[in-house]
Amino acid sequence: MKINIPETDKKRVVIVGGGFGGLKLALKLARRKAYQVVLLDKNNYHQFQPLFYQVAMSGLEPSSIVFPLRKAFRKKEDVYIRVTEVLAVHPDRQQLETSLGICNYDYLVLAIGADTNFFGNxxxxxxxxxxxxxxxxxxxxxxxxxxxxxxxxxxxxxxxxxxxxxxxxxxxxxxxxxxxxxxxxxxxxxxxxxxxxxxxxxxxxxxxxxxxxxxxxxxxxxxxxxxxxxxxxxxxxxxxxxxxxxxxxxxxxxxxxxxxxxxxxxxGVKGAKMEGVPTSALTRGNRIRVNRFSQVEGLENVYAIGDIAYMEEEAYPQGHPQVAQVAMQQAVCLADNLSNLHRGRELTPFSYKDLGSMATIGRNRAVADLPGFKFQGAFAWLIWLFVHLFQILGVKNKVFIFLNWVWNYVTYDQSLRLIIRPRVPKSGEVEVES
Ligand SMILES: Cc1cc2nc3c(=O)[nH]c(=O)nc-3n(C[C@H](O)[C@H](O)[C@H](O)COP(=O)(O)OP(=O)(O)OC[C@H]3O[C@@H](n4cnc5c(N)ncnc54)[C@H](O)[C@@H]3O)c2cc1C
Missing domain, CATH: 3.50.50.100 (FAD/NAD(P)-binding domain)
Incomplete structure (x- = not known):
């Protein structure tokens, strides 16, 4: 059975994963209108992983750090979102096998991120x-x-x-x-x-x-x-x-x-699993080896970006760090290259521009390594707050997070310490999806 997505004259780009890389790419392509865009994700929302720990520590509500994918594409033409798990890729047939059925692609982009690595234990x-x-x-x-x-x-x-x-x-x-x-x-x-x-x-x-x-x-x-x-x-x-x-x-x-x-x-993390990617294209940490144009080694019309992709460049002989900036910059470069491909223009190789890294260690304490200068303490903490607030999607999320942070800072208290367990219905009470 095929997933129900209208066929159009445009070539179809299927993006698997609505994380930092996949979402950015889909938004860029949607704006340019050269391709039909199909975004597949097992969740119907984008997750802001850098703030997971604040949810775990009762500092933020989960709804403040996720963003519904459909909301991001309102009023965008020729963009189709399907909430489904992609089970395998069949590069010989240019098809994906998903929990909803088969999905054809002209170009496929794997932006499936990484899973926790327990190193075999x-x-x-x-x-x-x-x-x-x-x-x-x-x-x-x-x-x-x-x-x-x-x-x-x-x-x-x-x-x-x-x-x-x-x-x-x-x-x-x-x-x-x-x-x-x-x-x-x-x-x-x-x-x-x-x-x-x-x-x-x-x-x-x-x-x-x-x-x-x-x-x-x-x-x-x-x-x-x-x-x-x-x-x-x-x-x-x-x-x-x-x-x-x-x-x-x-x-x-x-x-x-x-x-x-x-x-x-x-x-640690390892690349998320995807059946059908040839083992010859897999490398350390289960990442998929790609060239500087994000093309998967040995596969035609298949690309990988973000945490799942392993790309070497002179400054990064061991591949790029698995961080959000790499995923987003690769998405921008690939969007440009897909447009170039559409217009018959030359492709541009990807180069990572490191914008720095930061970590926070409680109130008024953070460390920041930014290009050209490094600093620690309260100023680094303020920068950390503003960078994360700026990056989170959605005005409502920004406002809620800001208010939560101010409240936590002033009261020395997180107000969300609720034990909310999902209720598992007794069998027979509701129809269970097979
Ligand atoms: C706790 C934590 C904190 C972090 N903090 C930072 C930080 O402070 N700064 C920073 O730069 N980076 C941070 N990172 C790393 C950053 O989140 C990742 O580098 C970034 O998310 C990678 O983006 P991506 O698009 O490759 O994958 P992701 O953002 O992980 O997105 C992958 C998407 O693919 C979907 N997916 C996966 N498999 C399938 C499938 N088979 N079928 C359908 N959908 C699928 C997932 O549901 C997900 O939406 C952190 C990561 C974690 C876990």
Whole structure:
């Protein structure tokens, strides 16, 4: 069965993934009107991943950091959105197999992003909590709050400790930001919410395999982030690997055992899986190898951008960092090149322009490596706030986030500490989709 999308005279560009890369590309192509644009995503919304941790820490509502895809394309002609999971690509037939049926393409762009990498450890994958979607961030929020509720009625010291302590694995921006936010909750929020618990006993661990935090940033930022976190009381373990987690205890390679029921896994990503991409085109971290025009190696009319794409250029012999800026810049370049292709013009190779990187570690503390200068502290934190506010889609989202931040800053409190569990209907109560 074919997905119901009208056939037109225009060539069809099918984009899989409405993340930073896919959405930008679809918007650019829609404006130029040279192609029919089909955007496929398993969700009906775009997710702003840099603020997932604030949802998990009860600082923001999930609805503030997502944007409905249909809203982004209102009044755009010849753009078709289908909420469906793409199961496989058949490059020989120029077709995609999706949960809604078959979709033909003239040009295909894979912008499917990355998944959490547990480095083959099935047990950890089953028990640790990743943060790669807004649903996972919400799950984490529920788990943290539910465990503190349970801790209140647990008399056994060790068991209570296990419910209260949290281990964060991975000292990249996500791990650092989560640890900082947890440390602030321990300091400002939990004592007010749980006066019956001795919140001084809460331990937050950050475990990182490398010899420094924020390995992708400058030494200066690494040092400062370690200092900020240590001052906030986070127990940072560098040059340490988590070797096992059984749901009760975390074991590390240097023999330490930490009693903690929650492990937040921020230790790495790998390219999202897509059946039908030849293994010869796959490279390190399950990324798809592309040339400087984003064309997938060995496939015709198939492109990949963003986290899933592995592109080498002189300044980036190991590929680009998996960050939003790369995805968006590649989208802009590909949109230009598809227009060039339409007009029979020469294509332009992609070159990444690094606009810098930042991480925040609680209120008034952030580190920023911008082209030409590096700074840390309150000014970096303000810049971080404004950059993220500027990037988030939708005026409503900007306003809500700004108001939340001001409220949190003034009151030292996050107001969204609700345990909202999805209700699973009893069988027979509603019709279940097959
Ligand atoms: C917690 C966290 C914090 C981050 N913080 C920052 C930051 O501060 N700054 C920064 O620059 N970067 C940050 N990143 C990285 C940044 O979010 C990614 O680099 C960026 O999202 C990559 O964009 P993309 O378009 O390649 O993929 P994504 O934005 O991940 O989009 C992929 C899309 O594809 C869809 N999809 C995947 N598979 C299928 C399928 N089979 N069928 C249909 N749809 C599919 C997904 O639903 C998703 O919408 C962070 C990432 C995480 C997880």
């Amino acid at each position: 099935e047990k950890i994958a089953r028990l640790a909590i990743p943060m790669k979607s807004v649903s996972e961030a919400l799950f984490l929020r529920n788990r943290i709050l539910s465990d503190y509720e349970k801790a209140l009625s647990t008399t056994d010291y060790e068991e209570r400790q296990g419910l209260m302590d949290i281990v964060v694995v991975g000292g990249g921006p996500t791990g650092v930001e989560v640890s900082g936010a947890l440390a602030e909750m321990k300091r400002y929020v939990f004592p007010k919410d749980y006066p019956e618990l001795n919140t001084d006993e809460i331990d937050i661990y950050l475990v990182e395999g490398a010899n420094r935090l924020l390995a992708g940033m400058s030494e200066q930022s690494s040092r400062k982030s370690l200092e900020f976190l240590t001052n906030l009381g986070v127990k940072v373990r560098l040059k340490t690997m988590v070797t096992d987690f059984d749901g009760e205890c975390v074991h590390t390679n240097d023999g330490e055992t930490i009693r903690a029921r929650k492990v937040i896994w921020a230790a």
